[in-house]
Amino acid sequence: xxxxxxxAQPALLVLADSLSYYGPEGGLPVDDPRLWPNLxxxxxxxxxxxxxxxxxxxxxxxxxxxxDPRVWAAIPRAGAVVLGIGGMDSxxxxxxxxxxxxxxxxxxxALRRVVRAGYQAVQPVLSHLGxxxxxxPRLSVEYLEQTRAALAYVRPELPVIGTYPSVHxxxxxxxxxxxxxxxxxxxxxxxxxxxxxMVDLADAVRPxxxxxxxxxxxxxxxxxxxxxxxxxxxxxxxxVAAGSVTxxx
Numbered sequence: 733x734x735x736x737x738x739x740a741q742p743a744l745l746v747l748a749d750s751l752s753y754y755g756p757e758g759g760l761p762v763d764d765p766r767l768w769p770n771l772x773x774x775x776x777x778x779x780x781x782x783x784x785x786x787x788x789x790x791x792x793x794x795x796x797x798x799x800d801p802r803v804w805a806a807i808p809r810a811g812a813v814v815l816g817i818g819g820m821d822s823x824x825x826x827x828x829x830x831x832x833x834x835x836x837x838x839x840x841x842a843l844r845r846v847v848r849a850g851y852q853a854v855q856p857v858l859s860h861l862g863x864x865x866x867x868x869p870r871l872s873v874e875y876l877e878q879t880r881a882a883l884a885y886v887r888p889e890l891p892v893i894g895t896y897p898s899v900h901x902x903x904x905x906x907x908x909x910x911x912x913x914x915x916x917x918x919x920x921x922x923x924x925x926x927x928x929x930m931v932d933l934a935d936a937v938r939p940x941x942x943x944x945x946x947x948x949x950x951x952x953x954x955x956x957x958x959x960x961x962x963x964x965x966x967x968x969x970x971x972v973a974a975g976s977v978t979x980x981x
Contacts, residue, residue, distance in 0.1 A: 742811025743779045744772060747793040750786035751898060752816050754952035766955055771962035776973045781806035789867045790875040793817045797879050812891040812972050813883055819897040821867035822915035824859040824908050829866050859906035869918035880926060891972045894923055898933040899941055902950035929968045936960040
């Protein structure tokens with residue numbers, strides 16, 4: 733396939749967290765064909781623009797949309813945008829997210845290791861409180877709607893697909909996910925109000941997460957889950973692909 737052929741293909745633009753590029757043994761390059769965005773794109777005959785990072789919330793997706801020129805370049809040729817984000821929002825975060833993000837900047841390295849070890853020891857214990865979550869549902873929906881509205885302003889015809897949070901059995905979060913149901917309620921209302929199709933990641937990945945085939949960390953998926961998510965995405969995206977028309981650069 734020539735570069736001109738690739739440029740003519742619609743792109744699946746995915747704004748996501750690490751669930752989009754982690755497998756059962758850890759993180760992978762975004763072009764690994766086993767990852768669900770690549771499974772979807774291969775089936776549709778599209779390319780993929782995956783913009784993601786571990787720990788990203790809906791707020792980070794908004795920042796990526798507004799600050800990352802790679803995203804700007806993908807929007808004109810996008811066939812659809814998937815907001816594969818929001819699962820991190822609903823996880824318990826009894827210590828401020830900003831504190832976790834700042835640990836990497838602590839100096840000297842010996843002190844940083846002590847601070848990180850302390851955080852990792854306290855986080856699972858306090859997670860049993862179930863509150864606060866990393867991003868309250870109200871704020872998650874606000875950032876998602878800002879993202880959707882900005883995309884609609886540039887490409888009114890561009891389909892945007894949302895996702896309901898995954899499930900986990902992660903010791904680092906005390907195996908607690910009491911924030912999921914409030915997040916689902918808020919996301920469902922947002923999807924209805926704005927006509928955003930939703931894919932329920934939990935329905936797709938639960939059998940894998942509850943098996944021995946998932947990542948041992950209890951939060952990232954095995955390959956069965958990536959296949960299941962791809963199939964769920966394709967149910968929504970096949971009608972889109974059948975009539976997709978990309979915009980002009």
